[in-house]
Amino acid sequence: MTKTYFEVIRPGINSTFQDMGRNNLYHIGIPFSGAMDNRNYILSNRLVGNNLECPVLEFAYQGPLLRYQGDKINIAITGDVNFTIKKNENLIYGRCYESFILENGDELDILSTNKSVYGYLAFGGKLDLEYQWSSCSVNTKANIGSNNGKKLEANQKINISFINKNLNNKKLNYINTKIENIRIIKGTNYDYFSEAGKNIFLNKEFYVSKLSDRMGMRLDGPKIENIVDTNIKSEGLIKGVIQVPADGNPIIMLSDHGTIGGYPKIGVVISADYDKLVQLAPGTKIKFKEVDLASAETLFKLYELETQNLISQI
């Protein structure tokens, strides 16, 4: 059998292997990690006939340029992504939410994500990756996970240990909707903020700052005034928590967040809106809308139903 791999000609800005992430390690300081946009991650696997929880390559803004060596293999890209496939001298413009067959020597060039942040590349087969705490997800800050806990680098290889036999074309009619309104539940320190501060938080527009990554999203905009204490005794955090440090600019905790924090929590993004939140690129407008717990639970059920519905269409 010939060796099957992708050669990384250009790694992209922040390309990492991700899967469902790892559980039950917050108490030792290790976050979930895992694909930021869970729905697009699952759909990419479905499109190439993989188990939904297989590792994929997540990329941000600009993805990698890869040259393939091996027998025919299916790939699929999800998100809102520009990419091309070069077969000999022919250049094919790729479409998201559709599987494509790559042959020996083909080049896959993931040019950019359009007005969004993350995209997903799934390979129809099994990637040769190491598991750490039952997950391949890379956490570049702690160097945990596959690929020595590092992002993709130029000249490395992505080895494939098995190719799915079924190479049928699969596609899905789906358009990512963008939202600016992110729904939140009041945080445990909501009352630390002045009436004017709460009013700003729920009624004014903020902008996603450039200082955003897999750990957190910083926001620029009007300052939120704290009238009690700008520090709390350090305590646990979860994905989606919105902390407001002394400077009054909110920071939203994302999938690679520190597990403990000492800034007051003004709100928490509801689970149903997390996938949309992480796709908001720097400079994008963002507005918060408060909902109660019961509504958040209902909205999550709807989100789940919609995901299941999309899976069943593939």
Added chain:
Amino acid sequence: MIKNISNLGDAALYCDFGKEINKETNTQVIKYFKGIQKENIEGINNLTPSYNKLIISFDLRKKNFKDLKKQIENLEIDESESLKNKKVKVPVCSDESFSLDIKRLEEKLKIKRDAIYEKFFNKEFFCYMTGFIAGMPFLGDLDKGMRAKRLETPRVKVPKGSIGLTEQFANIYTYESPGGWNIIGNTPLNIFDSAKELEPNLINPGDTVIFNEISMNEYKNYYD
């Protein structure tokens, strides 16, 4: 029983064990943390104990706040059981190349360098929690005269092994990370090892830590 449980977002329980930060409150937190961990409750995906809080996060596909709250409230935890703890000795070199903030502390605390180290070395510290970054222990309590605030502007990079002080606590930077604590020395001891999946942390909540001083020469020749 945990009396005060509220929701943190739609997928976590926020358990409050009281305002006071002391060993007794924290021991309660750790007992509940270990007790709940042992129950292996379906749907719980993380437990985060801290000084006086326990956050229980769950998979919203499998559980909801109301049901899990009831389940946790009805749980019988043996509070009398004493925790198994260990003592860990941590060698620290206070050479000026490591003690980045000792001058700042001398000014802020208005005590001399030697007095600071005298109050720090060979004393027993209690591990309240681990986290922020993987394996970082939060240890207490420092003497009343040793309590300083965080740096006004946090460092972008604190070197691996740095020993930091802030308020009543000491910590150890398990790898290079941003941070705002006052750095007074560095340990050659590896506190976090991701290759040991079952026990990556050298220090765990409830453990006792004693710092002992080593010279630069001992630091350089140190092997775990």
